Amino acid sequence: MAADDTKxxxxxxxxxxxxxxxxxxxxxxxxxxxxxxxxxxxxxTAEDLFQETWxxxxxxxxxxxxxxxxxxxxxxxxxxxxxxxxxxxxxxxLDALIYPGQESAIDLTAKNSxxxxxxxxxxxxxxxxQESLGRLPAIHREVxxxxxxxxxxLEEIATLLGAPVSTVKSRLYRGLEGLRDLxxxxxx
Amino acid sequence: xxxxxxxxxxxLILKNHVEGIRPQEREWLDRHLEACSDCDRLASATERxxxxxxxxxxxxxxxxxxxxxxxxxxxxxxxxxRERGGWIFWISCALSWVLGIASAPxxxxxxxxxxxxxxxxxxVWEMGFGxxxxxxxxxxxxxxxxxxxxxxxxxxx
Numbered sequence: 001m002a003a004d005d006t007k008x009x010x011x012x013x014x015x016x017x018x019x020x021x022x023x024x025x026x027x028x029x030x031x032x033x034x035x036x037x038x039x040x041x042x043x044x045t046a047e048d049l050f051q052e053t054w055x056x057x058x059x060x061x062x063x064x065x066x067x068x069x070x071x072x073x074x075x076x077x078x079x080x081x082x083x084x085x086x087x088x089x090x091x092x093x094l095d096a097l098i099y100p101g102q103e104s105a106i107d108l109t110a111k112n113s114x115x116x117x118x119x120x121x122x123x124x125x126x127x128x129x130q131e132s133l134g135r136l137p138a139i140h141r142e143v144x145x146x147x148x149x150x151x152x153x154l155e156e157i158a159t160l161l162g163a164p165v166s167t168v169k170s171r172l173y174r175g176l177e178g179l180r181d182l183x184x185x186x187x188x
Numbered sequence: 189x190x191x192x193x194x195x196x197x198x199x200l201i202l203k204n205h206v207e208g209i210r211p212q213e214r215e216w217l218d219r220h221l222e223a224c225s226d227c228d229r230l231a232s233a234t235e236r237x238x239x240x241x242x243x244x245x246x247x248x249x250x251x252x253x254x255x256x257x258x259x260x261x262x263x264x265x266x267x268x269x270r271e272r273g274g275w276i277f278w279i280s281c282a283l284s285w286v287l288g289i290a291s292a293p294x295x296x297x298x299x300x301x302x303x304x305x306x307x308x309x310x311x312v313w314e315m316g317f318g319x320x321x322x323x324x325x326x327x328x329x330x331x332x333x334x335x336x337x338x339x340x341x342x343x344x345x
Binding site for chain 2: 029154
C-alpha cells in the first residue's frame with residue numbers, strides 16, 4: 001500500500017466510511033482470521049476476536065496515523081485482544097499466552113468444509129502441521145505466520161509486537177527450528 | 189569436519205530463511221552442503237517445513253465477513269447516537285458556563301449576603317461560591333473520565 005493510500009485510508013477510518021470498512025473486512029478476512037487462529041489456537045475464539053477486532057478498528061480508527069502499514073496496525077489490535085482474553089481467562093499470568101504449553105493440535109480445518117477432496121488430499125499434511133503447531137509456543141507460531149505467511153519484514157513484526165528486532169529473530173529461529181524438528185519427528 | 193562447522197551450517201540454514209545470508213556465507217554453505225549429507229538433509233528438511241507451513245490454507249467460515257460487517261453497522265449506529273448525545277452535553281456545558289460567567293457577580297453578592305445573614309466566616313461562603321462555580325467543570329470532567337475508562341487502553345499506533 002503506497003503512502004498516499006495509507007493516508008487516504010487513515011482519513012476514511014477517521015470519518016468511519018462504511019464502504020471502506022466493508023472493503024477492508026473483505027480484503028483482510030483471510031489474513032486476519034489466519035493470524036488470530038494461529039495465535040489463539042482455537043477457531044471459535046478466532047471468529048469472536050475477528051468480530052471484536054473490526055469493532056475496535058471502527059472505535060479507534062482515529063488512532064491510525066498512516067505511518068505504519070494498515071495490516072501492522074490491524075494485527076496489533078487483534079494481538080491486544082488475544083492478550084486481553086488470555087488475561088481474563090488466566091489473570092495470574094500473561095505468560096499463559098507466551099508459553100501456553102498447549103500440547104494439542106490447532107484446528108485449522110473448517111467445521112463444514114466445502115470440499116471433501118481437499119480434505120482428503122491435504123489431510124495428512126494438515127494433521128501433521130496442526131499437531132506440530134499446537135506444540136509450539138504461541139509467540140513462535142505468531143512470528144512464523146507473520147514472517148513466512150504474511151511476508152512481513154522483521155522490523156514490521158518488531159513494531160507489531162512492541163519488541164526489539166533481535167527478539168523477533170530469536171523467536172523465528174526457535175520457532176522454525178522447533179517446527180522443523182516436530183514435523184521431521186512426526187515423519188519418522 | 190568438526191562440530192563448529194556443522195553448528196555454523198545449521199545456523200546459516202535457519203538464518204537464510206529468517207533474515208537472509210550474505211553471498212560469502214551462501215557460498216560457504218553451498219560448499220558445505222555438497223560435502224556434508226547430514227547438513228544437506230537438515231537444509232532440505234527446513235525447506236520442506238517452510239513449504240508445508242506456507243501451503244497450509246485456513247478455511248474461513250463462510251459468513252465471517254458479513255457477520256463482522258453487520259456488527260460494525262450496529263456499532264456505527266450506536267456511536268452516532270452517542271456522539272449526538274455528546275454534542276448535547278457539550279452545548280449544555282457551554283451554556284452553563286456562559287450563564288455562570290454572566291451571573292457570577294450576582295451570585296457572589298447572593299453568597300455574600302447569605303453568608304453574612306447566617307453569620308459564617310467569609311472564607312466559608314467564598315468557598316461555597318467557588319464550588320458553585322467549579323461544579324459544571326467537575327461534572328464534565330467526571331463524565332469524560334468515565335467515558336475514557338469505558339473505552340479501555342489505547343492502541344499505540
